[in-house]
Amino acid sequence: MTPALLDTLREITTATITTMLLKKGIRRCWMSGPMPLAPGGGRLVGPAFTLRFVPVREDLATPESWGKPISTRAAIEAMPEGVIAVADAMGVTSAGIFGDILCMRMVRRGVKALVTDGVVRDKAGVVATGLPTWCRGTAAPASVNGLTFVGWQEPIACGGVAVFPDDVIVADDDGAVLIPKDLVNFVAEEGEEHERYESWVVSEVERGVPLPGLYPPNDDAKARYEAWKKT
Amino acid sequence: MTPALLDTLREITTATITTMLLKKGIRRCWMSGPMPLAPGGGRLVGPAFTLRFVPVREDLATPESWGKPISTRAAIEAMPEGVIAVADAMGVTSAGIFGDILCMRMVRRGVKALVTDGVVRDKAGVVATGLPTWCRGTAAPASVNGLTFVGWQEPIACGGVAVFPDDVIVADDDGAVLIPKDLVNFVAEEGEEHERYESWVVSEVERGVPLPGLYPPNDDAKARYEAWKKT
Amino acid sequence: MTPALLDTLREITTATITTMLLKKGIRRCWMSGPMPLAPGGGRLVGPAFTLRFVPVREDLATPESWGKPISTRAAIEAMPEGVIAVADAMGVTSAGIFGDILCMRMVRRGVKALVTDGVVRDKAGVVATGLPTWCRGTAAPASVNGLTFVGWQEPIACGGVAVFPDDVIVADDDGAVLIPKDLVNFVAEEGEEHERYESWVVSEVERGVPLPGLYPPNDDAKARYEAWKKT
Amino acid sequence: MTPALLDTLREITTATITTMLLKKGIRRCWMSGPMPLAPGGGRLVGPAFTLRFVPVREDLATPESWGKPISTRAAIEAMPEGVIAVADAMGVTSAGIFGDILCMRMVRRGVKALVTDGVVRDKAGVVATGLPTWCRGTAAPASVNGLTFVGWQEPIACGGVAVFPDDVIVADDDGAVLIPKDLVNFVAEEGEEHERYESWVVSEVERGVPLPGLYPPNDDAKARYEAWKKT
Amino acid sequence: MTPALLDTLREITTATITTMLLKKGIRRCWMSGPMPLAPGGGRLVGPAFTLRFVPVREDLATPESWGKPISTRAAIEAMPEGVIAVADAMGVTSAGIFGDILCMRMVRRGVKALVTDGVVRDKAGVVATGLPTWCRGTAAPASVNGLTFVGWQEPIACGGVAVFPDDVIVADDDGAVLIPKDLVNFVAEEGEEHERYESWVVSEVERGVPLPGLYPPNDDAKARYEAWKKT
Amino acid sequence: MTPALLDTLREITTATITTMLLKKGIRRCWMSGPMPLAPGGGRLVGPAFTLRFVPVREDLATPESWGKPISTRAAIEAMPEGVIAVADAMGVTSAGIFGDILCMRMVRRGVKALVTDGVVRDKAGVVATGLPTWCRGTAAPASVNGLTFVGWQEPIACGGVAVFPDDVIVADDDGAVLIPKDLVNFVAEEGEEHERYESWVVSEVERGVPLPGLYPPNDDAKARYEAWKKT
Numbered sequence A, B, C, D, E, F: 001m002t003p004a005l006l007d008t009l010r011e012i013t014t015a016t017i018t019t020m021l022l023k024k025g026i027r028r029c030w031m032s033g034p035m036p037l038a039p040g041g042g043r044l045v046g047p048a049f050t051l052r053f054v055p056v057r058e059d060l061a062t063p064e065s066w067g068k069p070i071s072t073r074a075a076i077e078a079m080p081e082g083v084i085a086v087a088d089a090m091g092v093t094s095a096g097i098f099g100d101i102l103c104m105r106m107v108r109r110g111v112k113a114l115v116t117d118g119v120v121r122d123k124a125g126v127v128a129t130g131l132p133t134w135c136r137g138t139a140a141p142a143s144v145n146g147l148t149f150v151g152w153q154e155p156i157a158c159g160g161v162a163v164f165p166d167d168v169i170v171a172d173d174d175g176a177v178l179i180p181k182d183l184v185n186f187v188a189e190e191g192e193e194h195e196r197y198e199s200w201v202v203s204e205v206e207r208g209v210p211l212p213g214l215y216p217p218n219d220d221a222k223a224r225y226e227a228w229k230k231t
Helices: A003-010 A014-023 A063-067 A072-077 A100-108 A123-129 A181-206 A219-230 B003-010 B014-022 B063-067 B072-077 B100-108 B123-129 B181-206 B219-230 C003-010 C014-023 C063-067 C072-077 C100-108 C123-129 C181-206 C219-230 D003-010 D014-023 D063-067 D072-077 D100-108 D123-129 D181-206 D219-230 E003-010 E014-023 E063-067 E072-077 E100-108 E123-129 E181-206 E219-230 F003-010 F014-022 F063-067 F072-077 F100-108 F123-129 F181-206 F219-230
Strands: A044-055 A084-088 A113-116 A133-135 A147-152 A156-158 A161-163 A168-172 A175-179 B044-055 B084-088 B113-116 B133-135 B147-152 B156-158 B161-163 B168-172 B175-179 C044-055 C084-088 C113-116 C133-135 C147-152 C156-158 C161-163 C168-172 C175-179 D044-055 D084-088 D113-116 D133-135 D147-152 D156-158 D161-163 D168-172 D175-179 E044-055 E084-088 E113-116 E133-135 E147-152 E156-158 E161-163 E168-172 E175-179 F044-055 F084-088 F113-116 F133-135 F147-152 F156-158 F161-163 F168-172 F175-179
Touching (some): A003 A044, A003 A181, A014 A175, A014 A181, A044 A156, A044 F156, A072 A100, A072 A147, A084 A168, A100 A123, A156 F044, A181 B100, B014 B175, B044 B156, B044 E156, B063 B072, B072 B100, B072 B147, B084 B156, B100 B123, B156 E044, B181 C100, C003 C044, C003 C181, C014 C168, C014 C181, C044 C156, C084 C156, C084 C168, C100 C123, C175 C181, D003 D044, D014 D181, D014 E063, D063 D072, D072 D100, D072 D147, D181 E100, E003 E044, E003 E181, E014 E175, E014 E181, E063 E072, E072 E100, E072 E147, E100 E123, E175 E181, E181 E219, F003 F044, F003 F181, F014 F181, F072 F100, F084 F156, F084 F168, F113 F168, F175 F181
Parallel strands (some): A084 A113, C044 C084, C113 C133, D113 D133, F084 F113
Antiparallel strands (some): A044 A147, A156 A161, A168 A175, B044 B147, B044 E161, B161 E044, B168 B175, C161 D044, D156 D161, D168 D175, E044 E168, E156 E161, E168 E175, F156 F161, F168 F175
């Protein structure tokens, strides 16, 4: 992804992105569950780095397992700068996948954000690290209380959406959406124009124009919009 | 509804309203799901204007459908000033029924509030319009991603409550309740007295009186309350 | 519980407590549901005083029942100073178990906090009483709308956790956890050391040390930690 | 309960019982969850003997706990002949509260039936004991895998219904309903007449009479019914 | 619908119909919830006649309401011969929408089947009427215990699917699917060919051919199939 | 696994297996969801062969995808004789992972059984293939309607249980349980003795012995059991 493309995408709301993807027949792109732990922090864009958990098995998911080769710690060390970590926690809300220490290390490595359909633990600590986090909330227990970590950079499920490594994630106060990597350019182009059009509609509604015929536009509205664009 | 009646109801909490309705055997009056998008905004009262969605059908719920005669846009243009729009979104939380543009138009038309068991999209934009909104949260996708709009001013379900056009809605930080239109006067009268009684109970508890015998009152407490009312 | 023990526990996060209990094979100690009604209020510790509800039965759960010998009012009068009231509301989110008046009386009696897997009513009023409350949110209807109160100081379920009278409750922004009374000393001792160790790990991560080998520690990290402790 | 009363109730469907209780304002009397493990076994009536579970706590719910004074074994030995055991399993479907051995002992003690909002284990074995069982299905794990037994003959919740010891349970292929003990005579009398009336309606529908005016009856239908009753 | 079209559709499984509709981008056509009350009864096809319920409101949903102009009784009298009644019960499983008497009347009127995302009551009686029924099971209480009937032949939701009057319903042991009325001919034609092709695949698998290259077919398999069709 | 070990395990109920695993602290071994599609078919034992699905993505999960290298078809061709296929369908009940044709091919390849937390399609056809199947039921749509297949022989989740390739699966009418591969011998030995003990308990209960002191046994009962074993 070029810096210019990143800049363009950062100006397109997640709401608009879902509308652009619907034009391509894609309805399953908004993740149900991940919402900003600290709302109001703006929009972030980056390629997905995936993490995968399965349910706890008491003989495997123990504090000792944190030292094994396949561990959340090892996964974090494999994350390149600029990615958005996306963790499939199967929607489990009773075990926090990461706490302040792991989030602090992710910040150190230049990870842009954490997105999960599960929860984090030690809320105050995680917020203090400054790692932008989209999740379902907070729980005190560690991941090993309910989950077993099994790998990274595999296809995963997150909040009802299939995520493949290198798909693009965009997250803001309306949640997190996925753009399939082959559709990133399409979304950037169409989305930019769509945002422009909606800003014109807003100005029209502000001056009292009713919605029918305006949004979506009839021929008259289209003409007025084209005229406005030239100003 | 007379302005005086509206004024009286605005002073009665939704908590008290549910207790008054329980005296008439009505338990299903508080909507499960709608909570204030921007808490702390006070209490609102108005007649219900209903909107109804069914699930998406891919051949019908498309961006193109927004221009059809039966559309959310047309419904908004039919809303009289002073109503509270109540939308049956079947509890769907993955598609926002309205965004900033539609909410802005509702404000223009003098709609008092929006209540839904679904979600809205473009949270920042909706809050900026100033339309008081009770909902289950936010999602990026548009209604057509999961819902098909089918009509207005019909009986609907919202958060487990049956809503008929012109029933009265009261909403505050405890959520939204419905008063069947034939019971509005009863609730206003009984509720006003109940609020007065509870304010006396609070003063009693503040000075250390235990609850048994006070709330509900025994004969002694009733006498003291009557005496207090005369002061 | 001695004041010293209370002081020690107050310095241990609920996150750490769950990790200590996992060492004893206890995974079901964090309550799913209760979260702070007013976050940021710090950590509270105290023995559990249990309350139990069953579903509403229309002939029993009425406003009149509030005056009966087995009532929430009578239970509150039985609460000793310093306890944390824990209410089994069966996870019901459509009927508030307590409002401002009962919470005000609990404050008067020196109750430290209220924890429930249900909800409260009259949110503004409850917050105003200053009673720290962990719950699933707010609803307008009273408990009798959906629940029947049946007793106190019995074993209960709360958010998927079994609570026996005099088990110890610790609650903070990550939620509420239970420490079985026989394990309180173990948790206090191990937890204190664990907090110390994690504060060292944080300082290591801050200076750029990767997590593998550090958290959990290999022999080298253990030695460095022991050296740090002596400073 | 007299044998005559039992005989009368056995002729009244659970469907009719719920309609009779609705006349008294009682809507929460049918348990959501318990259905016959072996359908087609007819209708059973008896007083409730209650059992109560809370969630598992790993230090308490162990195979060893089965030998303690408060155990399912001790509860079974306390059951009088003719009762229907009703177990509050909090709707848990992943741990069977009883298996073949406990059910066999209940049969020996003259227990009429087992009703639970949880599940049983060893389905083939339970069916073989001949104990009529209403439950949510079957699971392999024992109760201690997910539940802790805490007592008997207390008020309980079962499938969303409050059950007090000595309330009357009636169970058939439509599930299990509770009759509050003070309403048993009312239900028996009204229910018997209602069954008679419905059998006449069936004969009318069979000969082609439309439902409006017949069910519920208008004056003409009432007259015809009264005439039929005299034949 | 011509008798020939009905005959063709009756030979196409609901499984195949969903695959044909997927070719047109329609994924929401199988209703989640309705399953045959008496499995093994074969496949049924007919136009939808819709019924709509909203939640109970205690002042409206009473046994008395059964005699009002908008009632399930009146709706049944409006059903033409040959339709399949489809009832939106909002997935409620604790109140049976119909019992034996109403089903018996529907049989008399020539209704082909009843499909609902709710439940029926008096299971034995409903089965005895011979009305083929797809539902989520059985409950003892009547509809007025949890639902209010509000109308017929409106757009409805049923099991997550939008149903419009005169869409075509096909139901068999895999459940019930909807064919949008404009796609009925397409499904009939493509479905018939698809069934033929699958029967050939079955014969190939029976003789030991592996699936890759066969299902879906590569060029060789296509040629062999075309040859088989000519025999 | 030796044939003798298989024979031993086949005589141990899934109920007993869960009790043996509990002795090792393992509570998460019974899968919630998979139940026999055709009950009464006996117990089956075999090593797990895992399959993994993630949610549908409309650009990837299409009928065309069935011909790609990573497909359910290719996975089936990789299954060795004697395995039990275990599919992680994320609990989705609205898209059948396999139909008759794929099941028929699995039978041809000597697969012993299919276990999934999802559903199958074409119920009659699947049953006809004779492949023993444990699932959550049936749906008409194909897997591509809601799921994307992503791989085989990876760690998966199934019904809340972590399954690793070559763990051992045992399934009977109480559902499906997993034995971690390192604990298979332990379960076989302890389970065999446990079954023997329970058969003695049954004979004791049959002759009227109460459960306390018998199950679990006190010293007297232990002695009588040992004596019985020698007979």
